[in-house]
Amino acid sequence: MPGIKELATTADDNRVAPAVDPAAFLATQKAAWYWTAGASDPEPAVRWALNHDDGYTNYRKLTTGYPRCVR
Secondary structure (H helix, E strand, O other): OOOHHHHHOOOOOOOOOOOOOOOOOOOOOOOOEEEEEEEEOOEEEEEEEEEOOOOEEEEEEOOOOEEOOOO
16 A cells, blocks of 8 residues: 555645546545555554545545555
């Protein structure tokens, strides 16, 4: 799993809904959160995430979302 800075590099500021190149990232879910490896201190159940609908980052409870592996 990537860190938030690494995952944020996949967002394209020139696009919206999705804010990612659909040819490079097939099957990107609309208005969905993609998780990172980084926990939000001091709550271990909260993770940094990126929404590929608009490129917004935030920390959220780990209830629903998707992994997005990068290399």
